[in-house]
Amino acid sequence: MKYARMPIxxxxxxxxxYDKIKNNLSESSITDQSLESLDLQIPNLTLVYNEHRGSTELRKLIAGDSGLDKDDVLITTGAASALFIISTSQLTAKDHLVVVRPNYAxxxxTPKAIGCGITYVDLQFESGFQPDISFIEAAIQPNTKLVSVTCPHNPTGTVMSRATLDRLVAITKEKNCLxxxxxxxxxxxxxxxxxxxxSLGDHVLSVSSMSKSFGIPGIRLGWVITQNKTLQETFLAAKEQINISGSVIDEWIAEQVLARRTSILAATHEEMKIRLQMVALWIEKDNMLEWTKPQGGVVCFPRMKKDPVGGTAAFYERLLKKYHTYVGPGHWFEMSDTYFRVGFGWPTRAELQAGMEAISQALRDDS
Known part of the structure; x- marks a missing residue:
């Protein structure tokens, strides 16, 4: 495999x-949490090799009342590790992947580094960044091993309907791909x-983590879920060869947070609804911007209706150097830089408001 660093x-x-940025709207999670903010004090844990699949209690909490079993869950070092394990175990240069774009890098x-054939499902602003399921179905080839989607979507925050998800599950089952x-x-x-x-089929893989919705990327904890026991053994073998087991401390923290997930997420939902409304009011007032309003997550992907003063490169330079505000430019996601990702969950409300005002000013600034 040939690795290349990602622009993002x-x-x-x-x-x-971070010391050079005043209004950081580039982050893709809620505000980073601390042990104190989570009301946690790490006990005198024995620092052993943990259960290779991840702690039993943690896997039970993740499976919850979904109808899945704890043994359907494999704990990984963040969602990135889960995605890496899936790609490297399931794709070769002879295989084919169908994947939505824009997407997290x-x-x-990783599929590019593997060298497999790739068909991109390019999501369009004009269709609300919703995937064209007919295009996905037509793109599946005899050697297609994997169809990859993101929901809620990063960077747009869009969400597929249940009917769309069910159709994708049925199509991939019929076509014999994951x-x-x-x-x-x-x-x-x-x-x-x-x-x-x-939970919808034994050919379906779910990947998630504690990083985005819970604001604790520093514990590096994610997971992959599958009902397919053969696949789960393969993923476990990959994990064991990469890092044997997870961190006892990381898994203990995740257990404490997920045990209180209902109350923690209730507070997060209330706060994020307020912030989403702040962004909606800003977009509505700024006649140089348009967007598709998110239905999930804490990011959105506005588009400039016309080039800013001096062009996009000058805009981003101005925004950062003069206004000390940072966003995620479109090229992070292989898109035009007339798009940019705004993370509205990470900054304080004051920083979010100041950052949005800075964007509007930098779009028009000719100094």
Whole structure:
């Protein structure tokens, strides 16, 4: 495999320097939590090799009342590790992938490094960034191993309907290929929550993590869910060869948070609804911008109706250097830089408001 660094990582605020950014609207999660904010104090844990599949209690909490079993869940080092395991175990240079785009880079870059054939399902602003299921069905070839979608979608925040998800499940079953649903934002929604996709068929894989909806990316904990026991053994073998088991500390923290997920997520939902309304009011007032309103997650993907003063490169330079505000430009997602991702869950409300005002000013600034 030939690895290449992704623009979204090269240009991340961690690389640029948080101290240089006043209004950080580039993040894709809710506000980073601390042990204190979560009211947690780590006990005197024994630092053993943990259960290779992940702690039993943690896997039970993730399966919840979905109809899935704890043994359908494999704990991984973040969702990125789960996606890497799936791609490297299921795809070769002789295989074919159908994947939605724009997308988070890991869903695109690992298959590229493997060298498999790829058909992109390019989501369009004009269709509300909803996938064309007929196109996906027609794109499936005899050597297609995997159809990969993200729901809620990153970077647009759009959500498929239950009927669309059911149709995808049926099509991939009929075509004898796997369906991967990246559900990292599933726990933050502004309507009816979809079921865990893996509960809908033994050829369906669900991937998620504690990073986005719970605001704890620092514990590096995610998971892949599948009812297929053969696949689960393959994924476990990959995990064991990469890092044997997960962190005892990380898994303990995740257990405490998921044990209180109902109350934690209730507070998150209330806050994110307020922030989403703030963004909606801003977009409505700014005649240079348009968007598809998110139905889930904490990101959106506005589009400039016309080029800003001096062009897009000058706009981003101005926005960061003069207004100290950072967003995720379209090229992070292989899109035109007339699009940009706004993360409305991570900054404070004051920073979000100031950042949106800065964007509007930088679009028009000719100084």
């Amino acid at each position: 990582e090269i240009e991340s605020p961690e690389e640029y320097g 890991t869903n695109l870059e 369906l991967l649903v990246d559900e990292t934002y599933r726990d933050v929604h502004y309507g009816t929550q979809l079921p865990i996709a893996a």
